[in-house]
Amino acid sequence: MIRYDYHGTGFAGWQEKLDHYEPAFLLKLFRDMLRIRIIEEEIERRYFQDHMKSPIHLVIGQEATSVGACAALTRADLLYASHRTHGNYLAKGGDLKAMLCEMHCRINGCVGSRGGSMHLMDKSVGMAGSSAIVAGVVPIATGTAFAAQMQDESYVTTVFLGDAATEEGSVSEALNFAALKQLPIIYFCENNFYSVQSPLHTRQPKREIYKWAASYGMPSVLVDGTNVLAVYEAMQEAVARAKQGGGPTFIESPVYRFRAHGGAGDDSKTGYRDIAEREAWEKACPIETYFAFLKSAGLIDEQARKVMAGEIMAETMEAFDFALRSPKPTEADLYTHVYAD
Amino acid sequence: MPWDEGLVNSLVYDAPDPKEGRVLGYAKAVNEALEIALKQDPSVFVFGQGVDDPTAMFGVTKDLQDKFGEKRVFDSPLSEEGMMGVSTGAAMNGMRPVFMHNRPDFILLAFNQLVTHAAKMHYMDNGLTKVPMVVWAAIGRGWGSGAQHSQAIQGLLLGVPGLKIVMPSTPYDAKGLMLSAILDNNPVLVFEHRWLMKKDGIVPEGFYRVPLGKGIYRRRGKDVTIVGASHALELGLQAANKLAAEGIDAEVIDLRTIKPLDEEIIAESLKKTGRLVVVDTGWSMGGVCAEIGCLAAEKWFDSLKAPVRRIGLPDIPHPAGYTLEQFFYPDVKRISQTIRELVHQ
Incomplete structure (x- = not known):
């Protein structure tokens, strides 16, 4: 039984908007999504070799939200992630080698092997924080936007959260404060319908999350999370609003994870969701639908995609080799940075 | 609350000798520390439910909003966890928040942000992110406060790496330790005691610090x-x-x-x-x-x-x-x- 179906319309009607965009920009969005997919698949393929001693939460199926959102941000804008960090980190410009080193528990990981997959951070590219506690970063991101407002800084803060995070009290508290102070922040909610294996309807009444968020007193929109351009445009509008002092925005983006909540492979066969549901969403795959769209516009073909994939694969292999050759931390590294000077 | 005042006023402490210096009440000493910090550093802000109440949290926040404005000294929503996160996020990005609570009991609502986020961020980001913030509360012993308004929760926090916990006993220390806490680059909890709020002591004027971690x-x-x-x-x-x-x-x-x-x-x-x-x-x-x-x-x-x-x-x-x-x-x-x-x- 398909409980949560795809209700979007893909790229129907988007042909006429193509003129608004530079082809290079459109292709970059595709490449960025494909890159995340290929890297994630390689992580998954190697996971059982056990060199990556880290829990993983793959973003396969959810590439358009990270890429579309980050395309509307500058390096100076800040991004906070949940536990599902890989897509956010890579799309924000995080260093692949530092990410894989982190997942391989190496000292040159992006946070020195203190975080692993769930805690990727890189201040140099505005990947400001991530938390393994659902909704943990939502108030923190709100405080970040408050700091920006107080210091008259022009950067915008975006925080990714899942559908289950909206059940946490601290998200209500954060939305209330952001609306009260008109903070320059975007709450980007990826609604993938499952919190680990708990379906949305056992956790929330029948209502739409974005409408619930609107009741806090901020513009709130529903955007197809499989459509990278729709995500980008919604984010662009929200970023412009925030930068002009117009306050916060909430974006709900329905999307589907093609894999289990955590670990490698899909776990639909355990019965908590129907495999047919995943298959229905795979037809709306953010990468394949966008590829078909670009191809029909004559911007890409199979050959060009193959070349692109080859380059990404080479980069990925090199990064894995680098991680496996990288030094491990020593005992002395355990004791540093408990307190700041 | 008159009974409240009556109780605290009835406590007897040794009077300081005015020949030794300026005599000041405990709450006023903390108030002075906050004023100095707000004056010295534009990144300091003071917030929490009731900071601009007429009672001014035992007098600790008295007149601060008038002196520094509603942007830097403000009442907050009653959202302990959310506001602890706001404080953490602001501290991670260039501010020095002082988050005030009337009672430590309310900090228990914010343990997720305090214990699992604020205390750990510096370590988890391999030393790049700092969280310079102060969380203040006064232990509310006495007169019917009971199981939910009298708790002294320092023991629950003692085993949390990354936190510092300050517990002054004199007006001199209350001022000097507060200034040290605000200048520290870590999350620092300051637990006062309601029964000390009317204690007088010798308190120098102006800026001075009492070091953290020294008895x-x-x-x-x-x-x-x-x-x-x-x-x-x-x-x-x-x-x-x-x-x-x-x-x-x-x-x-x-x-x-x-x-x-x-x-x-x-x-x-x-x-x-x-x-x-x-x-x-x-x-x-x-x-x-x-x-x-x-x-x-x-x-x-x-x-x-x-x-x-x-x-x-x-x-x-x-x-x-x-x-x-x-x-x-x-x-x-x-x-x-x-x-x-x-x-x-």
Whole structure:
């Protein structure tokens, strides 16, 4: 039984908007999504070799939200992630080698092997924080936007959260404060319908999350999370609003994870969701639908995609080799940075 | 609340000698520290529910909003976890928040942000992110406050790496420690005690700091070491002064901060006295008393002439009623009796 179906319309009607965009920009969005997919698949393929001693939460199926959102941000804008960090980190410009080193528990990981997959951070590219506690970063991101407002800084803060995070009290508290102070922040909610294996309807009444968020007193929109351009445009509008002092925005983006909540492979066969549901969403795959769209516009073909994939694969292999050759931390590294000077 | 005022006004403390310097009340000393910090550094802001109330949180935040404006001194929504996260996020990005709570009990709603996020961010980001923030609350013992408005929760936080915990006992320390807490680049909890709010002391004008992690001798003696902080230490000191008349010469150490803990000063004193009494405003089990008692057993066993005694709260929730409170809280009489037993053992 398909409980949560795809209700979007893909790229129907988007042909006429193509003129608004530079082809290079459109292709970059595709490449960025494909890159995340290929890297994630390689992580998954190697996971059982056990060199990556880290829990993983793959973003396969959810590439358009990270890429579309980050395309509307500058390096100076800040991004906070949940536990599902890989897509956010890579799309924000995080260093692949530092990410894989982190997942391989190496000292040159992006946070020195203190975080692993769930805690990727890189201040140099505005990947400001991530938390393994659902909704943990939502108030923190709100405080970040408050700091920006107080210091008259022009950067915008975006925080990714899942559908289950909206059940946490601290998200209500954060939305209330952001609306009260008109903070320059975007709450980007990826609604993938499952919190680990708990379906949305056992956790929330029948209502739409974005409408619930609107009741806090901020513009709130529903955007197809499989459509990278729709995500980008919604984010662009929200970023412009925030930068002009117009306050916060909430974006709900329905999307589907093609894999289990955590670990490698899909776990639909355990019965908590129907495999047919995943298959229905795979037809709306953010990468394949966008590829078909670009191809029909004559911007890409199979050959060009193959070349692109080859380059990404080479980069990925090199990064894995680098991680496996990288030094491990020593005992002395355990004791540093408990307190700041 | 008149009963509240009546209680705190009825407490008797030794009056400071005005010849030694300027005499100032405890709450005013903290108020002065906040004013200096707000004046010195534009990144400091003070917030929490009630900071602009007419009662001004015991007077601690009095006039600050008038002086520094609603942007830097403001009332907040009643959202403890959310606001602790806001404070953390602001601290991670260039600000120095001071988040005020009337009672520590309310900080329990914010443990996720405090314990799992603020305390860990610096470590988790491999030293790149700093979280310079102060979380302030006054322990609300007495007059019906009961199980949910009297708790002293420092013991619950003592074992959390990355936090610092300050517990002043004098107006001088309250000001100097607050300034140190605000200037520190870590999350620092400042637990005051409501019963100290009307205590007077010698408080210098202007800026000065009392270092975090350093205890101080309040009384020199050779028979027994009394160690603790905040109001419990005040009671311990009163007991020590009383016992002097009986020929018991107690040494009294005010820890000032319980995390980081000044182990050296306790070890030094214990080497001399051989007897240790730990006093605390919180529960004895698993808290300050338990930790220092364990350190004595583990590190200073050779110095001990007698078993360590803990004078904290029993493993019981705080009662609200006045009569039950008299059985629940240690007082000077009971502290004195414990010390007597220990010394004459």
